Every structure is written in structure tokens, then in C-alpha cells.
Amino acid sequence: MATVSPTPLLKDELDIVIPTIRNLDFLEMWRPFFQPYHLIIVQDGDPSKVIKVPDGFDYELYNRNDINRILGPKASCISFKDSACRCFGYMVSKKKYIYTIDDDCFVAKDPSGKDINALEQHIKNLLCPSTPFFFNTLYDPYRDGADFVRGYPFSLREGVPTAVSHGLWLNIPDYDAPTQLVKPLERNTRYVDAIMSIPKGTLFPMCGMNLAFNRELIGPAMYFGLMGDGQPIGRYDDMWAGWCTKVICDHLGLGVKTGLPYIWHSKASNPFVNLKKEYKGIYWQEELIPFFQSVTLPKDCTTVQKCYIEISKQVKAKLSKVDDYFNKLADAMVTWIDAWDELNPSVAKSAELPNGAAK
Amino acid sequence: MSVAIKDDEIDIVIGAVRSDLTSFLNEWRPMFSRFHLIIVKDPDLKEELKIPEGFNLDVYEKPYMDRVVGSSTSVLFSGYACRYFGYLVSRKKYIISIDDDCLPARDPKGFVVDAVSHHITNLTTPATPFFFNTLYDPFAEGSDFVRGYPFSLRSGVKCALSCGLWLNLGDYDAPTQALKAKQRNSRYVDAVMTVPAGSLVPISGINIAFDREVLGPALVPALKLAGEGKFRWETMEDIWSGLCVKVVCDHLGLGVKTGLPYVWRTDRGDPIASLKKEWEGVKLMEEVVPFFQSVRLPREATTVEDCVVEVANAAKERLGSTDPVFARAAKAMLDWVNLWKSVGYISSSSSAV
Numbered sequence: 001m002a003t004v005s006p007t008p009l010l011k012d013e014l015d016i017v018i019p020t021i022r023n024l025d026f027l028e029m030w031r032p033f034f035q036p037y038h039l040i041i042v043q044d045g046d047p048s049k050v051i052k053v054p055d056g057f058d059y060e061l062y063n064r065n066d067i068n069r070i071l072g073p074k075a076s077c078i079s080f081k082d083s084a085c086r087c088f089g090y091m092v093s094k095k096k097y098i099y100t101i102d103d104d105c106f107v108a109k110d111p112s113g114k115d116i117n118a119l120e121q122h123i124k125n126l127l128c129p130s131t132p133f134f135f136n137t138l139y140d141p142y143r144d145g146a147d148f149v150r151g152y153p154f155s156l157r158e159g160v161p162t163a164v165s166h167g168l169w170l171n172i173p174d175y176d177a178p179t180q181l182v183k184p185l186e187r188n189t190r191y192v193d194a195i196m197s198i199p200k201g202t203l204f205p206m207c208g209m210n211l212a213f214n215r216e217l218i219g220p221a222m223y224f225g226l227m228g229d230g231q232p233i234g235r236y237d238d239m240w241a242g243w244c245t246k247v248i249c250d251h252l253g254l255g256v257k258t259g260l261p262y263i264w265h266s267k268a269s270n271p272f273v274n275l276k277k278e279y280k281g282i283y284w285q286e287e288l289i290p291f292f293q294s295v296t297l298p299k300d301c302t303t304v305q306k307c308y309i310e311i312s313k314q315v316k317a318k319l320s321k322v323d324d325y326f327n328k329l330a331d332a333m334v335t336w337i338d339a340w341d342e343l344n345p346s347v348a349k350s351a352e353l354p355n356g357a358a359k
Numbered sequence: 360m361s362v363a364i365k366d367d368e369i370d371i372v373i374g375a376v377r378s379d380l381t382s383f384l385n386e387w388r389p390m391f392s393r394f395h396l397i398i399v400k401d402p403d404l405k406e407e408l409k410i411p412e413g414f415n416l417d418v419y420e421k422p423y424m425d426r427v428v429g430s431s432t433s434v435l436f437s438g439y440a441c442r443y444f445g446y447l448v449s450r451k452k453y454i455i456s457i458d459d460d461c462l463p464a465r466d467p468k469g470f471v472v473d474a475v476s477h478h479i480t481n482l483t484t485p486a487t488p489f490f491f492n493t494l495y496d497p498f499a500e501g502s503d504f505v506r507g508y509p510f511s512l513r514s515g516v517k518c519a520l521s522c523g524l525w526l527n528l529g530d531y532d533a534p535t536q537a538l539k540a541k542q543r544n545s546r547y548v549d550a551v552m553t554v555p556a557g558s559l560v561p562i563s564g565i566n567i568a569f570d571r572e573v574l575g576p577a578l579v580p581a582l583k584l585a586g587e588g589k590f591r592w593e594t595m596e597d598i599w600s601g602l603c604v605k606v607v608c609d610h611l612g613l614g615v616k617t618g619l620p621y622v623w624r625t626d627r628g629d630p631i632a633s634l635k636k637e638w639e640g641v642k643l644m645e646e647v648v649p650f651f652q653s654v655r656l657p658r659e660a661t662t663v664e665d666c667v668v669e670v671a672n673a674a675k676e677r678l679g680s681t682d683p684v685f686a687r688a689a690k691a692m693l694d695w696v697n698l699w700k701s702v703g704y705i706s707s708s709s710s711a712v
Contacts, residue, residue: 111467134558134559134560134561135554135559135561135617136561137524137530137561137562137563137617138529138544139548145542145546146544146546147529147539148532148535149529149530149532149561150531150532150535150563150592150595150598151532151561151562151563151595151598151601151644152532152561152644153644153645153647153648154641154645155645156648166493168493168494173494173502173503173505174493174505174506175503175504175505176504176505176506176507176508179503179504183503186503187501188501188502190499190501190502190549190550192495192548192549192550193546193547193548193549194546198491199554199555199557199558201558202491202555202556202557202558204490204491204492204493205490205491205492205493205506205507205508207493207505207506207507236507238507239506242507258493278506282510285507285509286511
């Protein structure tokens, strides 16, 4: 579909962060869309393995040894043997925008058969406002061919800055293990031609497979938690980041969009392996959702870091009774912010930098 | 069509703001003919209604309306609000209401959309207002709840209202349509979703369906613009009504869905001419939305009637002095609840016809 003006490439303002433990063959398919951009590869697992990056890409690659070297003792907050390690890439990036994608995600086709340039759509989503305060029944009002509907107050039509663009997946849907076990053959074939703002006050399950965000606006909230090796839980990294991010976005008046673009998710992970990883998460989330739904942040939390530290305090106070894991996670959240601020001293936007909270 | 729903549980309520319903009803015949129709003629409409043969219907006009509710109260039902009289006298569980200038739409594959069937599916599958499902309606074919969706929230709640959309002439306000004179909505978004709890939404009356048994008088013929006219651009009654319904649903734990089905809305009217009248409505929304966003219903309000009365009283108190239209709306809401108690509730005790 024709656009009124071309979407800017933002090639010097956007990093693509890719966690990988296998290989990066999938990049060949993305080459037409990704080649102009700088890649940050976060290599999980055995650091002695050599991950070959296809020729022609401009990239930096970090393995576990690099993470340990750069962060020292703070490296404890970065997960090992879990794609949650990707958030290290967010921390070391120097760009304004991040796009992160899984290495089993390929270019999808729209209903007309045309290849979808997912990155371009994410950029469009991030560059135009969100409308979280009142639901527009025609979805994204800024899209070509759409607008605000009758009854939408004019005073709300400017919208707010978009912090997150959450894309979706055709083919293998992002189901939890129990659903995968019950419906192993279900494929997502429905192309829903919409982008919408998730209303203020509403939480959602944020999937990290096809995700873009404004690092300057929300970066420090995108901590993907303690998962994988040595941890009692996995496959909740992006969920955790999503709940924290949404609470903070709601507090700071930032927008979160979901919908287009679609990518093609090719690989169904083993549901029995997934079940083991998710098992605790499935019943912990019954406590976590009410927790996040009731989090309130004081007015003086005016930066993402301050909000995040405040959430970590509330995690410790209210969730440690669920499991001691949350004590460790709360500590790791603080370590993350410390590490973020150390690596990004000039990014903090408010007048004062937050001090590391007392542990 | 859901197997569990019997045809005699549904009323199709059409508010006739134009007299010739021939092509409208003929186009909808394949979808409407199984059901009982209630046609309510706008009391201000002078011409005789033209209705084609072959439908099972009841037609209500001003003289009857005056007899049932009193001529001073029948003013509640002028213009687009005439359909509410149909809601009042219906004896069925589900109501589907479509504007008389809308025709069946076609989906991207070219199939005619059965809006009735879609609305009933929306109303008879749960809504999920407490947590957003990124794959939209988890009960749709080929869809489900995504990873991270709490299991305790997966049974959902009853869906009380289904808001459909419109292809061709979108439901824009007059300034927007006047500015984008050629813009037509051609995007078919293949999704139904639940509007999250706590989130307000401008509910267009053009293409809706609801569970009358559950919602009762929650849809209110209340906000009448001073310059209200016979085009949707010149009204806000449905927007006010929808905000009231959403607040009530959020309070009572009921769901509101939006999205499919689409109807095809024919080109009609001149937005620039309507601009002169509708500025009032556009300005009022600046007060209306913050008001509804701030309404808090007390725990003791456990029925729909209680809730509507609370909203009416809050409107009178907080908006009454801002503009007389709000004081009138508040009064209309109270009158409506009383009317419902005397006329509307006969249905719950008698069996469906």
C-alpha cells in the first residue's frame, strides 16, 4: 500500500539485537531489510563456539566471556542459557531505537503475497503517536485510510509518544506449553490488518520475538529477568519485561502498540521442555498479574530508572512470600539499573541520576 | 450460528429515520428473514413507511409510542433514538440493531458477511476484559490465549455488548469527514477483541448487538444535542449511551467486544452541512469523556438499574451546570429507568414469544 511519505530508514539510530545459541542463517532472508543496520549479536551458551555472521553485515558480537568482562560482578543479572540474555544488547547499544527478533523468525507475506518489511512497520509504529487514553474503534487513527471515530475527543487526538511496538507472528503461534500440547497442529493463519494502542491500565503478554522500542524512552525497563541456567523458571523473560514496561509507560504517559508487523515464526519449540521451564511461571503468574495490576508509582518517579527501582522494592516487599526467587529477581533488577546507568551515563534524561538503591 | 441459540431469542430492532425501507430490508432478507423484526418509526418522520412483504415484524409508530409511554416521554425517542423504544418493548434475550442506511458487507474473499450470526457468536462466547490477548479473540477459530495469559482469566466473562464496524462510510465526526471528503474505510480488520476493563470507547450505534436480558436499561436514550439532526454526524446519543454501558459493564464484570462484523454503510448526507450542527457534539465530548472516566460506582450498586441511576445522578451533579443538555440527559436517564421498570420488565416474567 502506498504511503504518503516514505518511512525514514533510521539506519544510524537503530540497532537490531539478536540472541542466538545456534546460528544466524535466518539473516540471509532478512538481508534486504536488515543490511543497512548495525547488529548486536548476543551469543548465549558456550562462549568457545564460533557463531558465523553472514558476510556483509555490520555487527558487534558478545558472548558470555564478553558479558562477564564488561559487567564484572554485575553480570549476575544477565541470564545464561536463555534468550533473556538479549537484554545485554539493549544495555550496550548506543542507539535510540532497538529492534529485537528471534533467530527462528523469517520474513512473512501479507495477504497480497508481498514480503513484509517488519522493521519498516515497527519504525512507523514508533515514530507516530499512541492513543492509550481512549480506545479508537478503527484502531490506529494515524494510519493511511483511518482516523479517529466520531466521539473521540479532539483534545486526545495528538496522542502520546510511542515507547514500544509489539509485533505478531504467523504460522507457529506463541502459545504456552499446555496449549501447545493440546493443539500441536494449530497455526496462526489470520492476518489482522491493524495496529492499536494498548489502553492505559491494561496489561498484556509481551512477546520478545518481534519487538521494537524506543531505548531512550523506555530502555531501562526492558530487563528480561533471571531465567535459564540455575534459575527456577524460563520463558517468562519477555513477560516480566512487558509487565514492568507497561506499568512504567502508563505512569509516564507513554504508549505501547501491538499488532502489525507480522513475521513468520518457523520453529515450534518442544512443548515438554517448555512445560518444565514454564511450570512455575504458570502458577506464579496468578500472583504476578494482580501484583502488577495494583502497582502504583509515586509522583516523584519521573524517570524510567526511578520507576524501575520502585517496582523492584515492591517486588521484594510483596512477592518474596510467593518464592525466594523474587528476592533474587528484585536484587537483579537493581543490579541491572546500576549496570545500565554505568554503561549509559549520558542517556539519563532527568536532572538527577538515580543512585543505586540500597540492597 | 451458535447451535445453542434459538431464532426466537433474537429481535432485530431497526430505527427507521427514513421512510423507504424496501431496499434495506430486501438486501438484509437472507440474514433477517428467520427472525422477528421490530421496526420503530422516528416520531418526527411524516411519510408512511414502505416495508416489503415476507418478514415477521412489528412496526411501532408515534401514536402507539405516545400511548405506551405518554406523549411527554415519547420525545425521548425522536430521531435515531427511536430504536430504544424497540429495546423497551422487545421480549427477546438478544437484540441486534443496524442503521437503516447500512447494507451487508463483503469480506476480502467476497463472501457476504452475516452480521447477525457474527454478533450472536460475539455475544455467546466469553469476553476477556481483564488482560489483553495479543491474538485478539481467543475463542475464534484457529486462535487461543497466548503464552503469559493467566489461566484463571481464561474462562472470561459474559459478553453483554457487541460493537460492529463499517466499511465504506466510516463513522467519523463531521469535521473529519468534511476534511477527508473522499476517505472511505476499505480496511477489513479480521478480528474481534474485548475492550479492556477500565478503558472507555466511543461506541457507535450504527451496528450493535446486546444481551437485553443482562443489560436491560443500560443503553440509554439520553444525550440529545440542541441541534440534533437526522444524520449520525448530527448526533452523539449513541456515544453517551455507549460510555454509560461501558462504565456499567466494567462495574458489573461484563464484557464489551469490538471489531467484526462489518456492515456496508452507504454514502449519505453532507458532512459540511452537518458541521454547523455537530460542533456542539464535538465540543461536548471534551466534558463527556473526562466525566465518564471519573465516574465511580459504589459497591452497593449491584443491578444495572442502580448503576444507571448512579451515573445519571453523577451527570446531573457534575455536568448539569456546565450545559443544560447534560441536565436533560440525566433526567432522561432516570425517566428511562422508570419506563423500563414499568414497561420493559414485563418480558422477564413472561416467556419469549
